[in-house]
Amino acid sequence: MNTFRTALNASTLFxxxxxxxxxxxxxxxxxxEGIEFWMRDVDAYLEQGGTLTELRRYAGDAGIVFANAIAFWKWADLDERERAGGLELAIREAERLAELGCPSAAAPPFGQVEGSSLERIADCYGxxxxxxxxxxxxxxxxxxGRAKALSRxxxxxxxxxxxxxxxxxxxLDPFHMYTGGSSLEALSRLSGDRIGIVHVNDYPADPPRxxxxxxxxxxxxxxxxxxxRxxxxxxxAGYRGxxxxxxxxxxxxxxSALDVAKRGLEAVKRIYGVQ
Incomplete structure (x- = not known):
C-alpha cells in the first residue's frame, strides 16, 4: 500500500x-518527500546571512516540502511571565514559518508544567x-512521555x-507513547484528520522503559x-500524512549522512508500507 508520505526529521542528522x-x-x-527542520537551524542560517526567501527557493528547487517545524515555546508554563514570553516567541517564529511555507510546528509541554491541570493546559493551547x-x-x-504534565x-x-x-x-511519536505509557488503543479515538504528523522510530527492550x-x-x-500494527x-484511522x-x-x-538517511528511508518504507 502507498499510504503515507515520508519526511526526515533533522534530529536524525545532528x-x-x-x-x-x-x-x-x-x-x-x-x-x-519532506523535511522536519528545527527552528534553531533556521536561526543559524539567518545569522550567517541567508534569507527566508532563499531558503524556501532552495527547498523548492530540491523538491523538498517543509513538513513541520520543531519549536520550543513555553506556551503552558506555570510562570505567567515565561508563558507570555513563549507566546511572543511563537508569534515571531510562526511569522517566519509562514514566509517559508511551513504549515505547522510542534507544540510540546516545554517549560515548567508540573502540577498544571489538563483544563489549564487546554486553555493555554487554545x-x-x-x-x-x-x-x-x-x-x-x-x-x-517524560513530561510532568501532558505525557500520554x-x-x-x-x-x-x-x-x-x-x-x-x-x-504522535511511538517513543513518547512508550515512555509515557500511552495505549495504542487510544488511537481508535482519533480520526486521521486529527493527526498533524507522525514521528517514527523504534526502541530496544533494554534499557528498560x-x-x-x-x-x-x-x-x-x-x-x-x-x-x-x-x-x-x-x-x-484515515491518516495519509x-x-x-x-x-x-x-x-x-x-x-555518511546520506547513508544514514537512505537506511532510514528504507526502514520507513518497509515498516510503514510506503512504495
Whole structure:
C-alpha cells in the first residue's frame, strides 16, 4: 500500500552538524518527500546571512516540502511571565514559518508544567492556537512521555477536545507513547484528520522503559515496537500524512549522512508500507 508520505526529521542528522540547506540536500538525495527542520537551524542560517526567501527557493528547487517545524515555546508554563514570553516567541517564529511555507510546528509541554491541570493546559493551547493560526501556522499538540504534565496520548486527546480549537491536531511519536505509557488503543479515538504528523522510530527492550533515553532510539523495525500494527492503525484511522523519521543516535559509526538517511528511508518504507 502507498499510504503515507515520508519526511526526515533533522534530529536524525545532528551528529553530522549540517547546515539547514545541507540537511535539505541530504533529504532530497535520499528520496524523502519532506523535511522536519528545527527552528534553531533556521536561526543559524539567518545569522550567517541567508534569507527566508532563499531558503524556501532552495527547498523548492530540491523538491523538498517543509513538513513541520520543531519549536520550543513555553506556551503552558506555570510562570505567567515565561508563558507570555513563549507566546511572543511563537508569534515571531510562526511569522517566519509562514514566509517559508511551513504549515505547522510542534507544540510540546516545554517549560515548567508540573502540577498544571489538563483544563489549564487546554486553555493555554487554545490561546496559542488563537495567536498563530491566523498567521497560517498550526500548532501540533505534542505529548512527551517524560513530561510532568501532558505525557500520554490519552491526556493530549482530552486537552485537544477541551481547548475549543476547531480540528486541533496532534503530533504522535511511538517513543513518547512508550515512555509515557500511552495505549495504542487510544488511537481508535482519533480520526486521521486529527493527526498533524507522525514521528517514527523504534526502541530496544533494554534499557528498560524507566531509564531509556532519546539516544537509545533505533531505526524502525530494529526494536520491539510493532511498527506494522501502528501503521495499520494509522491507516485505519484515515491518516495519509507524513511519517517522519526522528532519531537521536549520537554516532553512526563512520557512515555518511546520506547513508544514514537512505537506511532510514528504507526502514520507513518497509515498516510503514510506503512504495
Amino acid at each position: 551528529p553530522f552538524r549540517l547546515t539547514l540547506p545541507e540537511q535539505i540536500r541530504v533529504a532530497a538525495e535520499a528520496g524523502y 490561546e496559542l492556537a488563537g495567536r498563530i493560526r491566523p498567521l497560517g501556522v498550526d500548532p501540533l499538540l505534542e505529548f512527551w 496520548l490519552e491526556e493530549a486527546i482530552v486537552v485537544a477536545d477541551r481547548s475549543g480549537v476547531a480540528d486541533a491536531k496532534l503530533l 524507566e531509564t531509556i533515553q532519546d539516544r537509545d532510539r533505533v531505526f524502525p523495525g530494529e526494536g520491539v515496537f510493532s511498527g506494522e 501502528f501503521a495499520s492503525t494509522l491507516h485505519g 507524513f511519517v517522519s523519521l526522528e532519531l537521536f543516535i549520537p554516532d553512526f559509526g563512520g557512515r
